[in-house]
Amino acid sequence: MAALINVPSKAKRGEIIEIRTLTSHIMETGFRHTADGKLVPRDIITTFICRYNGAEVFRADLFPAVAANPYLSFFTVAKESGKLEFEWIGDNGYSSTASASITVE
């Protein structure tokens, strides 16, 4: 699934950087019914993980109240150049990944 990631391409060592992620997902709550009364099964992202050069720096649990196409913004300290990896895990075996690289001077 498509994702939009905003990570500064360059940062100074020790600088606090903001990371913004937006991913495509319907986030069906599991509380809604169709016109003929059938329950629409829940289909949401349940976990989001961000790893910075392999080490987990941010994790979030998501619930049915989160809107479609979840947008998450968080901060970390720029320690070294490398790769930020993002992973979204959800219902029905949903899994999606994205990555971004950063240069730390």
Next chain:
Amino acid sequence: MIAWRAIAAAILLATGPALLAGEIPSDARRSGYAFMGPDTRAMQDDDTANPGMLFVLHGEQLWKKKIGSADRACADCHGDARGSMKGVAARYPAFDKALARPVTLDQRINLCRTNHQQATPLPYESRDLLALSAFVGHQSRSVPITAGDDPQLGPFVEQGRELFMEREGQLNLACTNCHDDNFDKRLAGAPITQGQPTGYPLYRLEWQTLGSLERRLRSCMSGVRAQAYDYGSPELVALELYLMSRARGLPMETPAVRP
């Protein structure tokens, strides 16, 4: 009051030759963007926070994908959309010679699919159709709207204008009652805008997805307790055409974000 209105209308008629009574003069036209709060504006302005951009990305993939029995992608005929599609959405709905009537961008995409790609048309409001029209529309970002300039469209713009002015539904309201006469006021808590269709297909937070202008028009119609026209009906296309010609000169914002 009535006399003043008549004088104001006369002045409007005298200053702008193409301007009809009750119409918003071009320098007073404002996109729905101008009526939004700072948070929603920020969301639209930042391409990594604007959920409509997810659809644009999806549309870009579809643009390059070979489909149908002709095994052709949009890109095989139209090439790089950044050049070939720039300004196109600002001219739609446009007149189709073969059909002798205006077609919307969504309908044009489906005509291309059936005629040139030998593929099945995409259903209205489906993810793929919205993604393709968002991708094509995105290429016209900040291009001023010129739809309705084609003289062949004259009667259809007029039909749309009549529909815009016509009272309908149990609440007996015409589009013009809110969007010409009462913009800048509020309907319950929500600001009434001028109804300028500058950013379609757009991401509406209430819908939690992208939606077309036709979807927006239909929800306004059910709001006044009227029977909404079907997707793709000549009436909706005429209304869409009139609205675009009414927004002449405003820059395109596709994909916009609206509350």
